[in-house]
Amino acid sequence: MTRAEENYLKAIYQLTAGMNQRVSTTALAERLETKPSSATDMLQKLHDKAMVKYTKYKGAQLSPEGRHIASQIVRKHRLWEVFLVEKLAFGWDQVHDIAEQLEHIKSPDLVERLDAFLDCPKVDPHGDPIPDKNGNIEQINKILLCDQTPNSRSMLMGIKDTDDAFLKYLSQKNIKLGSVITVLDKEPFDESMTVDIDQNTHFISKIISTNIYVQPL
Amino acid sequence: MTRAEENYLKAIYQLTAGMNQRVSTTALAERLETKPSSATDMLQKLHDKAMVKYTKYKGAQLSPEGRHIASQIVRKHRLWEVFLVEKLAFGWDQVHDIAEQLEHIKSPDLVERLDAFLDCPKVDPHGDPIPDKNGNIEQINKILLCDQTPNSRSMLMGIKDTDDAFLKYLSQKNIKLGSVITVLDKEPFDESMTVDIDQNTHFISKIISTNIYVQPL
DNA sequence: ATTATTTTTTAGATAAGACTAAAAATGGAA
DNA sequence: TTCCATTTTTAGTCTTATCTAAAAAATAAT
Structure with missing residues (x-):
C-alpha cells in the first residue's frame, strides 16, 4: 500500500464512519482536497487491488480487506495522538498533522508495542475510539x-x-x-x-x- | 525536502562521516542501492537547491545548509532508535528499518520534545553519537x-x-x-x-x- | 419524454524518481 | 601521448499521483 492509497482508504472509512456504505467520487475528492478525476483514477486502481468495490458512476465501498487496512491506519493515527499528548505533552490542537504522518509508518510490531506502552487506550485525545487490531471499535454511549x-x-x-x-x-x-x-x-x-x-x-x-x-x- | 532528497543528503553525510569531503556518484548510488544515473539526476537537483556543491564528473559535497539538514535527519533517526529500544523494548537488530521511516517525520516541535522525553541521550543504542540541534557531535574517545x-x-x-x-x-x-x-x-x-x-x-x-x-x- | 444541469469519467500533460542503453569524460598504462 | 578501461552523464522510458479540459452518463426539470 502506498501512502496515497492508504489515505484514500482511510478517507472512505471515515466518510462512512466505518459503516459499509458507498462514497461518491466527489465526496472523496473533497475530503482529500483533490480533484474528482484523481479520485476516479485511484478508485479504479483500488478496485483492481480488491480494496474497494467500485462501479462506474455509482461510487465505491470498502472491501473487507480495504476496511481492515483503513481501520488499522485509524488505529495507528489515534495511538500516536495519545502518545503525543500523554508522553510528549502536546496540546490537542497540535497533534493531528504529526499523527497524519506517523500513521503511515509500517511495522508489524511497532503498533502493538506502542499500544502496550500507552496501556491500551480505548480513545484518542479527542475522545474518538481506537479500533483494536482486528478493526473492532468499542462503542461508547455518548x-x-x-x-x-x-x-x-x-x-x-x-x-x-x-x-x-x-x-x-x-x-x-x-x-x-x-x-x-x-x-x-x-x-x-x-x-x-x-x-x-x-x-x-x-x-x-x-x-x-x-x-x-x-x-x- | 522530499524523502528521496533527504535520503541522498543523509547518505552523503554518512559516507563522509560528517566531514566535508566529496562523494562520487557511484559510491552514493551503491549506498542507496540505486543506479549511478539516478544519483546524477538527484545531485543536479540538489545542486540547484544549493544543498550540495556538485561538479560534473567530480562528485559532490554537502553545502553548510545540506550538512545541517543531513545532521538533523541523523539526529531524528538516532533519537527514534533510542525511543524504540528504551521505551518500546525493541532489540538492537529490529530498530533500524523503523527508524529509517521515522526519521522523515516533519515537525519543528516533535524532535525536541522527543529528545527531552528521552532525557537528551548522547548516543543511540549502537553507541553512535546523536547530533544536537545545531548538528554538533560530542566525540567520545573510544x-x-x-x-x-x-x-x-x-x-x-x-x-x-x-x-x-x-x-x-x-x-x-x-x-x-x-x-x-x-x-x-x-x-x-x-x-x-x-x-x-x-x-x-x-x-x-x-x-x-x-x-x-x-x-x- | 426530452432537455438541461450536475456528476463522473476519459484523454492527455506534468513532475518526481527510478531504470536502461548509449555517449562522453576521466585517469591510468603502455 | 595515445589508447583503454572505468566512471559518469545524457537521452529516452516507466510508474505514481496529480492536474485540466473535454466527453459521457446520470439526475433533475420542464
Missing part, C-alpha cells in the same frame, strides 16, 4: 451536550468538530476529556447555555454545545 | 577491542558494523552498551581473544573484536 437539560451532570467524553480554532478554544479554557459538566441554565431563545465545568462557570453557544459529547452521570 | 591487551578492563561503548547478524549475535549473548570487558587472553596466531564480559567468558574472533568499540577503564 450524547451531545446541547441535548442535556438544566441541572444535569455529565462527563465530557469527546468532541465532534476537530477544527483547530475549536480545539484551541477548549484547551485555552482548560476544558478536557473527563471534565465534569453541570448545566446551570439553558436560554430558550438561542439555546445557549450557562454551564459549570470543573468548578468554573462558562457561557456556551449552541454551536459549542452541539460539538461536545458527554455521558450523563 | 578504541577497538582488538587493540586491547590481556588483563585490560574496558567498557563497551559502541559497535562498528551494524550488520543484522552481528547485532543478533551480540544480543543473543547479552553483550550490550556498558558491558564491562576484561581481556583474559589473546591468541597471537589468529588474534582471537578470550574475554570476560559481565562475568561470562566468551571466545571472540578477530572479526568480532575489530567491530567493538570500548573505552579503557
Whole structure:
C-alpha cells in the first residue's frame, strides 16, 4: 500500500464512519482536497487491488480487506495522538498533522508495542475510539451536550468538530476529556447555555454545545 | 525536502562521516542501492537547491545548509532508535528499518520534545553519537577491542558494523552498551581473544573484536 | 419524454524518481 | 601521448499521483 492509497482508504472509512456504505467520487475528492478525476483514477486502481468495490458512476465501498487496512491506519493515527499528548505533552490542537504522518509508518510490531506502552487506550485525545487490531471499535454511549437539560451532570467524553480554532478554544479554557459538566441554565431563545465545568462557570453557544459529547452521570 | 532528497543528503553525510569531503556518484548510488544515473539526476537537483556543491564528473559535497539538514535527519533517526529500544523494548537488530521511516517525520516541535522525553541521550543504542540541534557531535574517545591487551578492563561503548547478524549475535549473548570487558587472553596466531564480559567468558574472533568499540577503564 | 444541469469519467500533460542503453569524460598504462 | 578501461552523464522510458479540459452518463426539470 502506498501512502496515497492508504489515505484514500482511510478517507472512505471515515466518510462512512466505518459503516459499509458507498462514497461518491466527489465526496472523496473533497475530503482529500483533490480533484474528482484523481479520485476516479485511484478508485479504479483500488478496485483492481480488491480494496474497494467500485462501479462506474455509482461510487465505491470498502472491501473487507480495504476496511481492515483503513481501520488499522485509524488505529495507528489515534495511538500516536495519545502518545503525543500523554508522553510528549502536546496540546490537542497540535497533534493531528504529526499523527497524519506517523500513521503511515509500517511495522508489524511497532503498533502493538506502542499500544502496550500507552496501556491500551480505548480513545484518542479527542475522545474518538481506537479500533483494536482486528478493526473492532468499542462503542461508547455518548450524547451531545446541547441535548442535556438544566441541572444535569455529565462527563465530557469527546468532541465532534476537530477544527483547530475549536480545539484551541477548549484547551485555552482548560476544558478536557473527563471534565465534569453541570448545566446551570439553558436560554430558550438561542439555546445557549450557562454551564459549570470543573468548578468554573462558562457561557456556551449552541454551536459549542452541539460539538461536545458527554455521558450523563 | 522530499524523502528521496533527504535520503541522498543523509547518505552523503554518512559516507563522509560528517566531514566535508566529496562523494562520487557511484559510491552514493551503491549506498542507496540505486543506479549511478539516478544519483546524477538527484545531485543536479540538489545542486540547484544549493544543498550540495556538485561538479560534473567530480562528485559532490554537502553545502553548510545540506550538512545541517543531513545532521538533523541523523539526529531524528538516532533519537527514534533510542525511543524504540528504551521505551518500546525493541532489540538492537529490529530498530533500524523503523527508524529509517521515522526519521522523515516533519515537525519543528516533535524532535525536541522527543529528545527531552528521552532525557537528551548522547548516543543511540549502537553507541553512535546523536547530533544536537545545531548538528554538533560530542566525540567520545573510544578504541577497538582488538587493540586491547590481556588483563585490560574496558567498557563497551559502541559497535562498528551494524550488520543484522552481528547485532543478533551480540544480543543473543547479552553483550550490550556498558558491558564491562576484561581481556583474559589473546591468541597471537589468529588474534582471537578470550574475554570476560559481565562475568561470562566468551571466545571472540578477530572479526568480532575489530567491530567493538570500548573505552579503557 | 426530452432537455438541461450536475456528476463522473476519459484523454492527455506534468513532475518526481527510478531504470536502461548509449555517449562522453576521466585517469591510468603502455 | 595515445589508447583503454572505468566512471559518469545524457537521452529516452516507466510508474505514481496529480492536474485540466473535454466527453459521457446520470439526475433533475420542464
